[in-house]
Amino acid sequence: MALVVQKFGGSSVRDAERVRNVAQIVTDTYKAGNSVVVVVSAQGDTTDDLIEKAAELNPNASKREMDMLLSSGEQQSCALLAMTIEAMGYPAISLTGWQAGFFTTSNYSNARIHRVDTERLQAELDRRSIVVVAGFQGLNKFDDITTLGRGGSDTSAVALAASLHADTCQIYTDVDGVYTADPRKVKNAKKLDEISFDEMLELATLGAQVLHNRSVEMAKKFGVQIEVLSSLSRVPGTIVKEDVKMEKMLIKGVAKDEHVVRITVDGVADQPGTAFKIFSLLSNHKINVDIILQTPPKDGFQAISFTISDDQKDEALAVLERHGHRYPGAKIYSEDDIAKVSIVGAGMQSNPGVAADMFAALGDAGVNIKMISTSEIKISVIIDRADADRAVSAIHGAFYD
Amino acid sequence: MALVVQKFGGSSVRDAERVRNVAQIVTDTYKAGNSVVVVVSAQGDTTDDLIEKAAELNPNASKREMDMLLSSGEQQSCALLAMTIEAMGYPAISLTGWQAGFFTTSNYSNARIHRVDTERLQAELDRRSIVVVAGFQGLNKFDDITTLGRGGSDTSAVALAASLHADTCQIYTDVDGVYTADPRKVKNAKKLDEISFDEMLELATLGAQVLHNRSVEMAKKFGVQIEVLSSLSRVPGTIVKEDVKMEKMLIKGVAKDEHVVRITVDGVADQPGTAFKIFSLLSNHKINVDIILQTPPKDGFQAISFTISDDQKDEALAVLERHGHRYPGAKIYSEDDIAKVSIVGAGMQSNPGVAADMFAALGDAGVNIKMISTSEIKISVIIDRADADRAVSAIHGAFYD
Numbered sequence: 001m002a003l004v005v006q007k008f009g010g011s012s013v014r015d016a017e018r019v020r021n022v023a024q025i026v027t028d029t030y031k032a033g034n035s036v037v038v039v040v041s042a043q044g045d046t047t048d049d050l051i052e053k054a055a056e057l058n059p060n061a062s063k064r065e066m067d068m069l070l071s072s073g074e075q076q077s078c079a080l081l082a083m084t085i086e087a088m089g090y091p092a093i094s095l096t097g098w099q100a101g102f103f104t105t106s107n108y109s110n111a112r113i114h115r116v117d118t119e120r121l122q123a124e125l126d127r128r129s130i131v132v133v134a135g136f137q138g139l140n141k142f143d144d145i146t147t148l149g150r151g152g153s154d155t156s157a158v159a160l161a162a163s164l165h166a167d168t169c170q171i172y173t174d175v176d177g178v179y180t181a182d183p184r185k186v187k188n189a190k191k192l193d194e195i196s197f198d199e200m201l202e203l204a205t206l207g208a209q210v211l212h213n214r215s216v217e218m219a220k221k222f223g224v225q226i227e228v229l230s231s232l233s234r235v236p237g238t239i240v241k242e243d244v245k246m247e248k249m250l251i252k253g254v255a256k257d258e259h260v261v262r263i264t265v266d267g268v269a270d271q272p273g274t275a276f277k278i279f280s281l282l283s284n285h286k287i288n289v290d291i292i293l294q295t296p297p298k299d300g301f302q303a304i305s306f307t308i309s310d311d312q313k314d315e316a317l318a319v320l321e322r323h324g325h326r327y328p329g330a331k332i333y334s335e336d337d338i339a340k341v342s343i344v345g346a347g348m349q350s351n352p353g354v355a356a357d358m359f360a361a362l363g364d365a366g367v368n369i370k371m372i373s374t375s376e377i378k379i380s381v382i383i384d385r386a387d388a389d390r391a392v393s394a395i396h397g398a399f400y401d
Numbered sequence: 402m403a404l405v406v407q408k409f410g411g412s413s414v415r416d417a418e419r420v421r422n423v424a425q426i427v428t429d430t431y432k433a434g435n436s437v438v439v440v441v442s443a444q445g446d447t448t449d450d451l452i453e454k455a456a457e458l459n460p461n462a463s464k465r466e467m468d469m470l471l472s473s474g475e476q477q478s479c480a481l482l483a484m485t486i487e488a489m490g491y492p493a494i495s496l497t498g499w500q501a502g503f504f505t506t507s508n509y510s511n512a513r514i515h516r517v518d519t520e521r522l523q524a525e526l527d528r529r530s531i532v533v534v535a536g537f538q539g540l541n542k543f544d545d546i547t548t549l550g551r552g553g554s555d556t557s558a559v560a561l562a563a564s565l566h567a568d569t570c571q572i573y574t575d576v577d578g579v580y581t582a583d584p585r586k587v588k589n590a591k592k593l594d595e596i597s598f599d600e601m602l603e604l605a606t607l608g609a610q611v612l613h614n615r616s617v618e619m620a621k622k623f624g625v626q627i628e629v630l631s632s633l634s635r636v637p638g639t640i641v642k643e644d645v646k647m648e649k650m651l652i653k654g655v656a657k658d659e660h661v662v663r664i665t666v667d668g669v670a671d672q673p674g675t676a677f678k679i680f681s682l683l684s685n686h687k688i689n690v691d692i693i694l695q696t697p698p699k700d701g702f703q704a705i706s707f708t709i710s711d712d713q714k715d716e717a718l719a720v721l722e723r724h725g726h727r728y729p730g731a732k733i734y735s736e737d738d739i740a741k742v743s744i745v746g747a748g749m750q751s752n753p754g755v756a757a758d759m760f761a762a763l764g765d766a767g768v769n770i771k772m773i774s775t776s777e778i779k780i781s782v783i784i785d786r787a788d789a790d791r792a793v794s795a796i797h798g799a800f801y802d
């Protein structure tokens with residue numbers, strides 16, 4: 001007798017057959033004696049189709065109207081799933097985001113959840129109904145529908161699990177867990193039984209794309225245990241939680257991120273405060289700098305390089321050019337053909353051998369390292385993008401084969 | 402400076418081009434200095450597509466879940482229209498039924514409007530926004546979404562016009578007004594400039610299908626002036642209101658209804674109370690009887706015939722058979738191949754020549770009359786269904802050619 005929150009993404013409910021499959025998973029969980037709350041995304045391409053329809057009428061539609069439009073997709077899928085569960089003979093009720101008590105900030109298309117008022121939801125559970133909630137959406141203080149932005153349905157599920165003090169939050173997706181590397185690209189990639197929140201956060205940031213960071217952060221904050229598993233294979237997935245028992249396997253994963261660019265400001269005076277000028281400027285424009293490299297000064301000048309996400313490249317270059325008077329004579333340029341490859345695992349810093357093994361593997365594979373960054377639970381290197389897949393395989397091989 | 406409510410049906414917003422056309426009508430009205438509230442149905446086949454999707458998963462889905470599903474269609478169309486109006490440079494905001502303050506009875510799929518709480522709507526109008534409201538939907542006391550059933554969006558529009566004390570309620574459809582007969586079938590059918598609520602009610606009941614009766618009844622009750630017009634041609638439509646100036650044209654229209662069946666109970670004892678037994682039985686089962694004919698008694702027995710809507714035929718026959726002991730020995734049978742043809746116009750009863758002209762026209766056309774019914778504003782005859790179109794043309798010709 002547990003309270004289980006189950007979340008199903010758009011591909012898991014893309015057509016009638018998949019919806020029936022989800023209803024089967026949900027009712028199996030219910031039949032086993034559990035209370036079940038289900039969170040669903042919009043079916044398959046629904047959201048993209050609606051975005052296209054809107055773009056034809058107004059490419060710059062207000063975010064408020066886009067939220068009104070897009071939230072209808074989840075409203076449809078939750079009603080369809082509820083009636084499928086009904087057809088199987090179980091009590092079910094669908095709830096929109098606002099009916100489920102999701103109150104959010106006002107910023108349309110990327111709202112944050114303020115609180116979940118679970119009164120109605122709890123009443124439906126007390127009636128032994130399977131409650132199917134439209135993910136990705138809520139209501140702001142103007143009584144307008146908002147959407148939660150990328151990874152929104154995962155976040156809805158974790159928020160519900162936290163508010164209802166659920167025993168577990170199962171995130172069903174099209175992979176059956178968290179792997180040590182992308183299983184489509186790296187043979188011998190291994191599924192993890194467990195991973196800690198911090199390790200998962202690093203892997204998500206690094207482009208592993210299984211769970212969105214927002215949902216992991218929220219799960220960590222409220223102590224919600226997440227299980228990542230597939231809606232198509234009935235095998236145990238990966239559990240994401242606070243404390244993971246120490247295992248021999250130190251490295252939890254190897255990840256690749258190709259959405260990085262390196263920007264260099266070359267010919268900056270070697271004076272106190274120069275780096276500060278540049279990075280405070282970027283910070284004021286909400287540009288997140290990742291890895292930084294300062295070359296040793298030569299003739300009183302130095303080069304400052306840093307990486308950022310590629311979608312902020314144009315803005316970063318514009319900002320730096322506009323404030324060129326702050327570092328007179330410096331040349332500003334960017335490199336696109338790079339990638340970040342990282343290994344993640346708790347306790348890495350107290351095991352210096354890990355970094356050595358990683359660099360050795362890269363050296364053996366003939367991959368040149370341009371920048372290095374380390375933290376308690378990860379080591380990242382910047383390399384040529386052309387080398388990225390080879391680098392991931394080489395590193396993964398060094399630790400797992 | 403008037404307050405105008407405009408309603409557009411599904412075919413008026415079926416694709417991007419039509420949505421832009423509607424936005425043009427709306428903004429033209431706004432530019433002329435009016436406050437504008439728009440009510441929209443779901444686009445084109447959206448509702449049918451959703452019904453089909455649901456039927457695949459659960460042919461007997463609960464009405465509550467069907468309402469949850471179907472109401473998403475209007476939510477989409479109102480957002481799409483609002484963003485199209487935005488693109489044309491005018492302030493617009495879309496509201497769902499519950500955001501617009503529609504509170505309804507609890508019965509899903511066929512809810513009645515209790516009240517419209519116009520606070521939010523009024524605030525948006527005060528800001529000079531064009532308010533686009535999702536038709537066909539509201540909220541019940543359980544905070545669940547309900548839909549209003551057939552003709553729901555027309556009813557939404559009239560209810561809004563009544564609550565906001567709007568100056569006029571324009572119902573845009575694919576015909577440009579109310580005609581004296583179906584213009585697709587009767588040449589020389591004439592568009593009316595004006596028609597009274599009562600006449601419109603008779604025409605709607607008789608199958609003219611321009612406006613749904615519920616909306617006309619509500620308009621009559623609250624004194625809302627309706628204008629029926631086309632979203633495709635910019636010509637004046639037909640105004641429906643309480644008092645219509647007396648014109649030469651006495652007959653407002655000729656209508657045909659093929660959804661009728663005649664049921665006969667033959668061999669009923671000619672005793673007081675026999676007819677009462679039959680009709681109270683039908684009334685208890687909410688079966689609406691239209692035209693009644695009792696044959697003169699012969700040998701102490703008589704036949705009682707009456708017409709009902711064809712969708713109640715099976716139930717009516719079953720009820721009558723079940724209670725056969727009340728009229729022992731009587732034969733019960735039904736006829737499907739009939740139609741009702743009617744002429745409508747105020748003041749008809751004080752002009753006996755009208756009925757004579759109608760019957761003469763039918764006689765000249767060789768159409769046999771099976772039953773007759775008259776009221777203050779209409780004369781209906783039951784004839785063979787095969788004669789129906791010919792009868793309409795003959796009658797129309799007698800009064801208009």
